[in-house]
Amino acid sequence: MQINSLNPEQLRKRQTELAARYEAVKAASLSLDLTRGKPAPAQLDLANAIDGILDGFYLLQDGTDVRNYGGILGIPEARQLGGQFLNIDPGLVLVGGNSSLALMYQYVAHMLPTWQRQTDTVRFLCPVPGYDRHFAICEAFGIEMINVPFVDGGPDMDQIESLVRDDPGIKGIWCVPMYSNPTGHTYSDDTVARFAKLAGRAGPDFRIMWDNAYAVHHLYDQPDRLANLMALATEAANEDSVVLFASTSKVTFAGAGIAFLGASGRNLAAFEKFLVPQVIGFDKVNQLRHVRFLTDVDAHMKLHADIIRPKFELVEKKLSSALADKGIARWSRPNGGYFVSLDTSAPIADRVVALASAVGVKLTPAGATFPYGKDPDNSNIRIAPTFPGMTDLDRALDVLVLCIELVAVSRALRE
Ligand SMILES: Cc1ncc(COP(=O)(O)O)c(C=O)c1O
Incomplete structure (x- = not known):
């Protein structure tokens, strides 16, 4: 259901539900990080054999x-x-x-x-x-x-x-x-x-x-x-x-x-x-x-892909199941690289990032993907799914989509 097609009463009801969920998340004292595009430890392990590979042969x-x-x-x-x-x-x-x-x-x-x-x-x-x-x-x-x-x-x-x-x-x-x-x-x-x-x-x-x-x-x-x-x-x-x-x-x-x-x-x-x-x-x-x-290199990179593909697919699954029909965000579906880029429809990225941070989910600061840290639309949020494990990623994404909807609904109510 599109958020902008809800009447004030429906919006208030939804806001109450989301706010209750947000309070429950707060009580869980999370400490999760979706900020930097770093390889996960399992990806680094793929290259451990590089250490010692020279075995005395330096010529x-x-x-x-x-x-x-x-x-x-x-x-x-x-x-x-x-x-x-x-x-x-x-x-x-x-x-x-x-x-x-x-x-x-x-x-x-x-x-x-x-x-x-x-x-x-x-x-x-x-x-x-x-x-x-x-x-x-x-x-x-x-x-x-x-x-x-x-x-x-x-x-x-x-x-x-x-x-x-x-x-x-x-x-x-x-x-x-x-x-x-x-x-x-x-x-x-x-x-x-x-x-x-x-x-x-x-x-x-x-x-x-x-x-x-x-x-x-x-x-x-x-x-x-x-x-x-x-x-x-x-x-x-x-x-x-x-x-x-x-x-x-x-x-x-x-x-x-x-x-x-x-x-x-x-x-x-x-x-x-x-x-x-x-x-x-x-x-x-x-x-x-x-x-x-x-x-x-190609064979080695396939091993990386096997580790991180499920994470990207989890991002897509979580975002589309929570947000697809609401008209409040759109996002990229990359075939490679390290990021998913999400744009909120309203100028609320800074508020979403702050709300997530307040319950222990760190997101890249709003604006960071723009020169001088200034996103003129205040809409872009960069998601870096590679580093966290699947369970942490799952939890962090739940918080992200919750915060997006909560801020979007609150804003729609104010308007
Ligand atoms: C586009 C881009 N260029 C360069 C880098 C950093 O590369 P390096 O580790 O070789 O300095 C990154 C790391 O996130 C990146 O995303």
């Missing part, structure tokens, strides 16, 4: 000893693996430390002086809702952010093309092109083709920060498919506008994986020059561990 085929200094771009075997993740020539890959986010931060730091010579205010486009830590990088560097909404095939390319054409201060855009955080979008072929041509409108120092964090994180045997941006951009002579990122954070150990950056030969050489005063080389021992362990 590469070419005789390089990975325990020693050198090789800032990474060992050739790991660059090969990076080429697989990023879908590019391994010669265009740098293998970094344990965090692709750190590479993104460093890449922005490296470009900033160039951008600042060209404009007083550097601006970035941010498809929203998006990844809060991308926005934090912009904030750290004083880069102004402009929201761009999603449409079916990815971010609204009409808006993006007209914004970059009209504003030379726009120097970049954040993209999570596959199973986007948090919406689950995989960019359509048309969207990727338009990105490949964007630099033609935006200028030679414009950068598409293509963060393919969920490149191999499929939930189902029929995965989404992402067109090859670097190949298309190269065809259009725009390869310098593209910088690709990925990591094994949610493949092996989050926090102890390896990260990849992919860029044109020219961009890679410039970035290498920027890194040289900072680091002699990244952790090649860990690179070799990963190469030896990840001999079949």
Whole structure:
């Protein structure tokens, strides 16, 4: 029954029922967390064999000893693996430390002086809702952010093309092109083709920060498919506008994986020059561990999918059984990645998050998926189902749907 078709008396009755349930939950003293997209312990266990896999063998085929200094771009075997993740020539890959986010931060730091010579205010486009830590990088560097909404095939390319054409201060855009955080979008072929041509409108120092964090994180045997941006951009002579990122954070150990950056030969050489005063080389021992362990990435990722698919399916089941016919929220049904994105129909996300938190269910703060923490519609709630066990997830979702309906009904009554 749609909430907005209930009369005041029906609404009051429903509010009383929901409030009683809320009081019962309060008494249960829960302590549950649906905030960050972290792998569950069982997922981390899948990679335990990486520890000790070298078993005293530290030499590469070419005789390089990975325990020693050198090789800032990474060992050739790991660059090969990076080429697989990023879908590019391994010669265009740098293998970094344990965090692709750190590479993104460093890449922005490296470009900033160039951008600042060209404009007083550097601006970035941010498809929203998006990844809060991308926005934090912009904030750290004083880069102004402009929201761009999603449409079916990815971010609204009409808006993006007209914004970059009209504003030379726009120097970049954040993209999570596959199973986007948090919406689950995989960019359509048309969207990727338009990105490949964007630099033609935006200028030679414009950068598409293509963060393919969920490149191999499929939930189902029929995965989404992402067109090859670097190949298309190269065809259009725009390869310098593209910088690709990925990591094994949610493949092996989050926090102890390896990260990849992919860029044109020219961009890679410039970035290498920027890194040289900072680091002699990244952790090649860990690179070799990963190469030896990840001999079949797809097979390994299927093991992850088997652990987290039931959690995503539980989210879908709980949301649709509690909310589907009420007209108070809609949500994503992703084929991969780490999140479900829920939008309330009314501007009540902050109230829902506060109410859930008051009974011990932590949700990502309302607004966190938008630049400056400001969701203009106050409607987006990011659900991260991977970390909790099924029982905790089940309980937390019960609280979430209860809070959504309680706030929506109370609001409808006030109106
Ligand atoms: C889109 C996106 N990029 C990057 C990261 C972090 O990656 P890393 O661990 O390689 O720094 C995350 C983690 O949640 C993410 O969702």
